[in-house]
Amino acid sequence: MSAHIHLDEASIQKQTTTLNLGPTHPATHGVFQNILEMDGERIVSAVPTVGYIHRAFEKIAERRPYYQITPLTDRLNYCSSPINNMGWHITVERLLGIKIPKRVDYLRVIIMELSRIADHLVCNSVIGVDTGALTSFVYVFEFREHIYEIFEAVCGSRLTTNIGRFGGFERNFPQEAFDKINKFLEAFPRGMKEFESLLTRNRIFMERTMGVGGISAERALNYSFTGPNLRAAGVDYDVRVAQPYSSYEDFDFQIPVGTTGDVYDRFLVRNQEIWESLSIIKQALEKIAALEAADPSQKEVFYAPEADKYHLPPKEDVYTKMEALIFHFKMVMGEIEVLPGEIYSAVEGGNGEVGYYLISDGGRTPYRLHFRRPCFIYYQAYPEIIQGSLLSDAVVTMSSLNLIAGELDA
C-alpha cells in the first residue's frame, strides 16, 4: 500500500534497529502496532498506530434512535460494558431532567462496581501474564465467570450487556441475581487474597514492575490521564467523588493513590480499587435492604416513574391495552422526544473518565454524539513512557495501562 514506513536515518546506517511490535502480537492485548527504534535492547523512540478496530460509532450514533445507541456503548470498553451503558443512560437522563429513585441508583451502583471488579481483574492478571505468571490469570477468571452469571441473571447477556433503560432497568432483579451476588461476596475475598499472595510481594514480579513505566503527576495531568493510571501517579481525581452520579455520594469509600505511577503502583491501585468496590457493593445491598424494610413497596421499584415515556411498558399491558401498545411501538421505532440541548456527562469507567458529549436537536437521533474515551487519550503518552526502557518493560507497561482496543478506537 502507499503508506510507507518511515525508516529513521540512524536505522539505515545500522545504528538503531526498526522493530515492528506488530498489530498481531500475543503480548499486545488488542490490535496495537508500535514501530520501535531500538538501540540494542533499549527503545529510542516509538510510533504507535491505532485504528485497527475503528467502527465509526460516532457516525453510526447520528443515525440511531437513542435506545439503539446503548449496544454501541457496550462495545467501547468491553471488559466493563455495564459502566458504559449506564453512563449513556445517565447522560440522557440528565439531559431530560429525570430523577432516579434511590433503589435504582443502588442497583446501578452494584452492577457498575461488579463490572469495575471484572475489568481490574483482567488488567491485573494480564500484567502477571506478561511477566510470565500465568496461574493468577487462569485462577481469577473463575470470579469473572461469577460476575458474568450475575449480569446474565439481570439482563441476559454476559459481556456486552446492553443493560438498563432510560430511568432504570428493564425488569426487576430476580432473587437469583441477589443470591448470586451474595455468593460472590462470600467467595471472592478468599480468591482475591490468593491472587494477591501470588503476585503482590513476589520478588520476581516486584523487580519486573517497580520503577518500570513510570510517569510523573504533572506529565500525566498534561496528557489528560484519568482513572487508575492517574491515581497511580499521585492525583486523587475520581469522577465518582468529584461529580457524583447515581447516588455515589451516599457511599463511604476511599480512593487509592500511588506515588511514582509505575507498573507496580498501577497494579496496587487496581487491587485496592477491587477491595473498595467490594465494600461499595456490600454497602449498596445494605442500603437496599434498609429501603425495603422501611417501605416494602420499594421492592418493586426498578425504574423512575417519570421516565414512563422512555420505558417499554410491561408485556401484559402491551398485549391488552391500546395506549401501552402505541407507546411500545413508538419507543421501539425511535419516536421518543428528546428536547434540544447539549450536555457533557462523565462516569468513572474502568480506565478513567468516560465522557459523553451529546448534542440533541430535538430529532429522534442525536445531532452529534462524541465519546470521550480515556484509553485513546492516555495511550498518547506511551512513547514518552517507554523511551529508554527495555523491550520487555515496554510490553509490561502496555498491559498495565489497561488498553482496551474497543475504547481506543471506537
Add this chain to the structure above:
Amino acid sequence: MTHEQIIETLEAAFAGQLSDCDTAHGISSITIPAAANLKVLQFLYDSEDMQFRFLTDLTAVHYPNRTNEELCVVYHLHSLYLNKRLRLKLYVPVAAPKVFTASKLFSGANWMERETFDFFGVDFVGHPNLKRILNVDEMDYFPMRKEYPMEDPTRIDKDDEMFGRGGTIC
C-alpha cells in the same frame, strides 16, 4: 467561584470577544473567536483563581447551515482546583478551517486534534504530526461531515440486495 463568576472573569479579560455564554446542566459554554483560542486557553491555564489545567476533551461538530462558520471546535476544560468544567467553542469556515494547535499547552491535545482533523478536516496550525489517526491514510474525505453518508457509496464488494437494501442507502 461559581459558573457566573468564571464567565465574568473571562469577559473582563476578553472584553467583547465572547458570545453565547450559557450555563446549563452543570457546565458553562462560551463561544470565543477562532484566532483567540490559545490566548483564552493560556489565560485559563495561568489564572491562579481558576486553574483550568486539565483538557478533558477536544472535538468538533459540523453545522452545514451556518454559512462561513460550519465547523465548531469544542474544548472541554476541567479545573481540578475548583472542580468545575468549562466548554469553549469556536467556529471556523469549512473552506479554511484553520485553528491554532493547543498541543504545546496540553500534550493530551495531540491525538485529540489528529482525531478532529481525521474526521472533520480541521487544520490545526502548528501541530507536530497532523496525520490521520483512526482512518486509513489514503482516505481523501472527512467522514464525520454531514454531507458524507454513513455507508461508503464507493464500495463495490458489498451486495446490498443480500443485506435487504435496494442499493442506495442514505
